[in-house]
Amino acid sequence: MSDTPAHSVAFVRETPIPPADPPATERGVIKWVRENLVSTPANAVMTVLSLVAIYWFLALLVPWLLNGVWNAGSIRECREIMAGSGGGCFAVLTERWHQLIFGRYPTDQYWRPTVAFVLLFVALAPVLFQTVPRRLLIFTGLYPFLAYWLVWGGSILGPIFALAGFAVGYIAYSRLVDRSFAMGFFGGVLAAIVTWWITGFLADATGNVMALETVESRDIGGFMLNLILGTVCVSLSLPLGIVLALGRQSSMPIIKWICVVFIEFIRGVPLITLLFVANVVLAYFLPPGSNFDLILRVIIMITMFAAAYIAEVIRGGLAALPRGQYEAADSLGLDYAQAMRLIILPQALKISIPGIVNVAVGLFKDTTLVSIIAMFDLVGMVRGPILASTDWNGVYWELFGFAAFLFFVVCYGISQYSQWLERQLQTDRR
Amino acid sequence: MKKSVFLGALAVSGIAAGAASAATLEDVQARGELNCGVNTGLVGFAAPDANNNWQGFDVELCRAVATAVLGDPDAVTYVPLTGKTRFTALAAGEIDMLSRNTTWTFTRDNDLKFEFVGINYYDGQGFMVPRELGVTSAKDLDGATVCIQTGTTTELNLADFFRANNISYEPVPIETNAEAQQQYLAGACDVYTTDASGLAATRAAFENPGDHVVLPEIVSKEPLGPLVRHGDNEWGDIVRWTLNALVSAEELGVTSANVAELANGTDNPEINRLLGTEGGLGEMIGLENDWAKNMLEVTGNYGEIFERHIGENTPIGLARGLNAQWTDGGLLYSPPFR
Numbered sequence: 001m002s003d004t005p006a007h008s009v010a011f012v013r014e015t016p017i018p019p020a021d022p023p024a025t026e027r028g029v030i031k032w033v034r035e036n037l038v039s040t041p042a043n044a045v046m047t048v049l050s051l052v053a054i055y056w057f058l059a060l061l062v063p064w065l066l067n068g069v070w071n072a073g074s075i076r077e078c079r080e081i082m083a084g085s086g087g088g089c090f091a092v093l094t095e096r097w098h099q100l101i102f103g104r105y106p107t108d109q110y111w112r113p114t115v116a117f118v119l120l121f122v123a124l125a126p127v128l129f130q131t132v133p134r135r136l137l138i139f140t141g142l143y144p145f146l147a148y149w150l151v152w153g154g155s156i157l158g159p160i161f162a163l164a165g166f167a168v169g170y171i172a173y174s175r176l177v178d179r180s181f182a183m184g185f186f187g188g189v190l191a192a193i194v195t196w197w198i199t200g201f202l203a204d205a206t207g208n209v210m211a212l213e214t215v216e217s218r219d220i221g222g223f224m225l226n227l228i229l230g231t232v233c234v235s236l237s238l239p240l241g242i243v244l245a246l247g248r249q250s251s252m253p254i255i256k257w258i259c260v261v262f263i264e265f266i267r268g269v270p271l272i273t274l275l276f277v278a279n280v281v282l283a284y285f286l287p288p289g290s291n292f293d294l295i296l297r298v299i300i301m302i303t304m305f306a307a308a309y310i311a312e313v314i315r316g317g318l319a320a321l322p323r324g325q326y327e328a329a330d331s332l333g334l335d336y337a338q339a340m341r342l343i344i345l346p347q348a349l350k351i352s353i354p355g356i357v358n359v360a361v362g363l364f365k366d367t368t369l370v371s372i373i374a375m376f377d378l379v380g381m382v383r384g385p386i387l388a389s390t391d392w393n394g395v396y397w398e399l400f401g402f403a404a405f406l407f408f409v410v411c412y413g414i415s416q417y418s419q420w421l422e423r424q425l426q427t428d429r430r
Numbered sequence: 431m432k433k434s435v436f437l438g439a440l441a442v443s444g445i446a447a448g449a450a451s452a453a454t455l456e457d458v459q460a461r462g463e464l465n466c467g468v469n470t471g472l473v474g475f476a477a478p479d480a481n482n483n484w485q486g487f488d489v490e491l492c493r494a495v496a497t498a499v500l501g502d503p504d505a506v507t508y509v510p511l512t513g514k515t516r517f518t519a520l521a522a523g524e525i526d527m528l529s530r531n532t533t534w535t536f537t538r539d540n541d542l543k544f545e546f547v548g549i550n551y552y553d554g555q556g557f558m559v560p561r562e563l564g565v566t567s568a569k570d571l572d573g574a575t576v577c578i579q580t581g582t583t584t585e586l587n588l589a590d591f592f593r594a595n596n597i598s599y600e601p602v603p604i605e606t607n608a609e610a611q612q613q614y615l616a617g618a619c620d621v622y623t624t625d626a627s628g629l630a631a632t633r634a635a636f637e638n639p640g641d642h643v644v645l646p647e648i649v650s651k652e653p654l655g656p657l658v659r660h661g662d663n664e665w666g667d668i669v670r671w672t673l674n675a676l677v678s679a680e681e682l683g684v685t686s687a688n689v690a691e692l693a694n695g696t697d698n699p700e701i702n703r704l705l706g707t708e709g710g711l712g713e714m715i716g717l718e719n720d721w722a723k724n725m726l727e728v729t730g731n732y733g734e735i736f737e738r739h740i741g742e743n744t745p746i747g748l749a750r751g752l753n754a755q756w757t758d759g760g761l762l763y764s765p766p767f768r
Contacts, residue, residue: 076745079637095480104482218509219482280518374470374512384510385478387608388471389485390745394635396608 064088064397074391092395093402096386100402103221103376109153109213113224116150119143120231128417130424151220151228153212161199165192181337217295221376223406228295229377230364230410233302237363238356240303241310242349246340248315259311266308272369274301279373298370306363313355317348350425357418361411378403454526454658454665455716458499463507466492467525470510473631474740474748475531484508487739488529491550491656494729495527495672498721503728517542520659527669529656531627533583538657545663547670549655550732552752552761554648555587556626558633561641563620568647572597577610577619579603584624587650607632625652627740627748634745667715675722677764678704679731681755686730693723704767711767732762 024030038044067087071094072078078089093100102110123143126136145159169192177184220228247259266274278297286292321344329339349356371380382399386392392399458464468488469476476486484492484506493503509525520528521543531553532538534546559565559574568591578585580603592599602619604610611632614622622629626648633639656673658666679685682701684692693705702708705726706719713719729735733755740748754760 074745075635099478099480099482104478107481276514280515284518284522372512372514374510374515376470376510380470383608384471386471388469388473388477389479390473390477390634393473393631394611396612 068398070094075394078395088398088401089395090398092386092392092398096392099222099381099385100378100399101222102224103381104219105215105221105224106213106219109215112150112153112212116147117224117227119146128421149212151215151224152217153214155203155206155208156210156212157203157206161196161203164199165195168192168195217293218375220295222381223378223403225295225370225375225377226364226367226407227410229299229302229367229370230360232299233306233363233367234360236299236303237306237310240307242314242345244307244311245314245318248311249318262304263308263311266304267312271302271305271366272372274305275369275373277301294375298373298375302363302367305366306359309359310356313352313359314348316355317350317352318344320351321347350422353418353422353425357414361414364411364414365407378406454662455499455668458526462500463505464492464496464499464527465507465509465525466495467509467511467516467519467528467530468492469530470512472531473634474627474744474746476529478508485739487551487735488531488656490729490735490739491529491673491676492527494676494725495669497725497728498672498675498717499668501718501724517544520544520657523659526665527656527658531654532657534653534655534657543660544657545660545666546655546657547666548673549653549761550673551627551654553625553627553652553654554752555584555623555650555652556629556648557645558614558622558629558642559620559645561643565643565645568645568649569595569597571599571621573599574620575600575602575618577602577604577613577622579607579610579624580605583650588623591647591649611635626751627746630740630748631746634747664716668717671715672725674764675704675725675767676729676732676735677755677762678767679722679726680733680762681757681764684726684731685734686727689723689726693720700767709767 021027022031025034037047063086065088067082067085068090069078069081069087070090072081072089072091073095075089075092078091082089098107098110102113105113120143122136123140126132126134126140142163145163149156149159169188172191173184173188175184176187244259244263247255248263250256250259275298278301279294282292282297325343325347326339329343334342368377368379370377371383374380374384376384382403386399387395466489468484468486471477472486472488474486475488476484478484489508492506492508496506497503509519511519511525511528511530516528516530516532517538519525528544529550531551532546533553534549538544539546557568557571559571565571571592576588576599578588578601585601588599588601599621602613604613607624607628610622610624613619615636622632624632626644629644633642633644636642656669658669678700679689682698682704684701684704689705692701693707695707696702699708703711705723706712706721710719712721718724730738733750736748736750736753737743740746742749750758750760752761754762756763
């Protein structure tokens with residue numbers, strides 16, 4: 001009898017059995033369906049109900065989109081072409097798209113806001129993305145003046161002089177700030193005002209240099225107006241909000257109480273009230289004949305409103321920082337400005353990103369409220385001129401659907417960016 | 431009411447502040463533009479078309495005044511105003527005249543310190559019902575559900591009407607005209623009530639307008655007209671007589687087609703006075719003598735304007751009704767040009 005297994009047993013498997021496939025119910029599509037759709041009787045019922053709901057929704061939506069009429073002169077013509085097929089009357093979009101986007105902006109000047117819109121992304125790139133060359137920040141600084149000139153037109157000297165004022169103010173600030181911050185700040189403001197005052201005479205004397213056709217504020221409308229209000233107000237309210245949040249935590253009572261009163265007052269008042277004040281009541285306090293630009297008034301009001309909310313969001317971020325961070329900054333011998341700039345704010349702002357984005361998205365959508373004070377933004381354009389035209393009265397879904405689509409694209413973009421940014425800044429212990 | 435008192439107080443302070451610019455005519459001529467307040471959008475009455483040109487029944491009056499004063503129908507800056515911003519804009523001097531389907535009421539005229547210079551459209555609250563209900567009179571509406579915009583005078587008028595006729599109804603409160611259209615079409619209410627011109631415009635937008643009828647009863651008075659600020663009677667006269675000229679021209683048979691021919695002189699002295707070949711009436715209100723002729727060439731007479739924007743050949747299809755000449759059984763009655 002040999003000891004080797006080969007002789008002691010009849011058969012020895014020398015290679016492992018290839019693994020069998022899992023049972024049909026435990027793999028592939030079937031497994032996924034079992035686990036996700038019909039794992040319990042209750043879930044099975046929910047699945048069926050959901051499928052019915054989705055079918056019902058698509059059965060309404062798909063024919064509406066596919067049978068839509070894109071070429072017609074009026075809603076009556078649309079209905080004739082459709083002959084009851086249940087399609088949408090998208091012809092209103094093809095005929096009035098320029099009003100939805102640009103409002104009553106002169107037709108032959110559409111290239112101007114379009115260029116400004118494209119350049120907006122160039123200007124935003126270095127602010128939003130760390131990898132973009134830092135030199136582009138110079139363009140970001142110039143962009144507001146360039147965009148103003150493009151959108152409103154007029155002589156280019158106006159924006160240039162405005163820019164010069166800021167430049168002179170900054171130079172004065174950087175010269176004086178060594179002695180004290182307050183001196184630098186007020187010196188800078190004073191220098192800027194003096195520059196503007198002097199260049200005011202120059203602008204009158206020089207007339208139109210590289211002048212674009214002037215466009216009145218009341219002709220600016222459509223989605224362009226929402227974008228202008230949204231971008232300007234968000235970018236202005238963020239620094240203002242930071243200042244207010246820091247001011248509210250200040251140990252100096254006057255500054256603290258100014259900030260508290262401002263924030264609490266603005267947060268206690270509906271935005272629509274502020275807009276009415278901007279539109280209606282201010283006219284009584286200004287001297288007769290003086291025409292304080294309506295868009296500017298609205299920008300001021302929306303900025304104040306958003307700044308109050310952003311201040312509270314940032315205050316939350318400041319409060320969430322452990323006490324040790326403040327003490328660490330102090331123990332390093334940093335003064336207030338340095339501690340805030342280098343230690344506290346970077347951390348506090350990072351915590352506040354979701355809240356700030358929330359405010360920004362809300363603010364952007366709130367810009368449609370200006371339609372109530374007779375400004376023709378996207379919604380104002382739909383509710384006013386387009387629905388009131390004899391041709392298109394009665395087209396609701398297509399117009400408001402288009403408006404919702406435009407807003408969704410922008411707001412979803414903002415939200416995706418903020419999530420990406422949070423992941424980028426993810427340096428802590430989570 | 432509370433609000434109008436508040437606005438009135440504001441308006442008064444506005445007048446006090448704006449008293450310096452009493453001579454509106456000179457202001458307009460110096461500016462070369464008429465600032466005219468219009469609706470942000472009301473079917474047939476005011477709305478910009480696809481090329482951003484304002485069109486509509488109320489807009490024509492702005493064009494007529496601009497032609498009379500400046501000789502150019504396009505020298506108008508249209509200031510779109512909502513129901514809430516219209517009075518303050520006028521009181522603050524942002525606009526020279528308001529031509530925005532505004533009902534002439536006692537408080538607006540006196541409390542808010544405005545001057546209504548006339549009536550360019552006699553409106554009134556009406557009822558619309560589906561034809562299949564077979565209702566022919568509003569008095570048959572006992573027990574009906576009624577869609578009604580909340581917070582408006584129509585709500586009060588409705589209650590008055592049903593109480594006076596001793597019949598009952600069930601209100602379905604809605605917020606906007608757009609909502610009303612949807613609710614009514616979805617059958618949430620049997621009846622929709624609002625101003626008759628609004629009913630006609632709403633009905634015109636329906637897929638099958640023929641399935642709905644506007645009942646003959648009109649239960650309120652809504653005289654709509656242009657208005658100006660108190661305190662500048664010369665300017666008020668210009669707007670008033672511009673409107674009267676449009677009405678008179680129709681009565682006298684002067685149209686945009688024949689005005690050039692008639693302006694060479696006719697046997698009818700009133701036509702001659704209207705068109706400026708006799709009497710020198712234009713100079714009396716600070717305008718050229720042929721102001722009305724220029725204006726009628728551009729806009730046509732009242733009847734032409736009506737037919738162009740809201741008349742029976744438009745999708746809105748309003749009948750002249752009360753807005754016919756007094757000679758045709760309507761209420762339009764211009765004082766004579768004499």
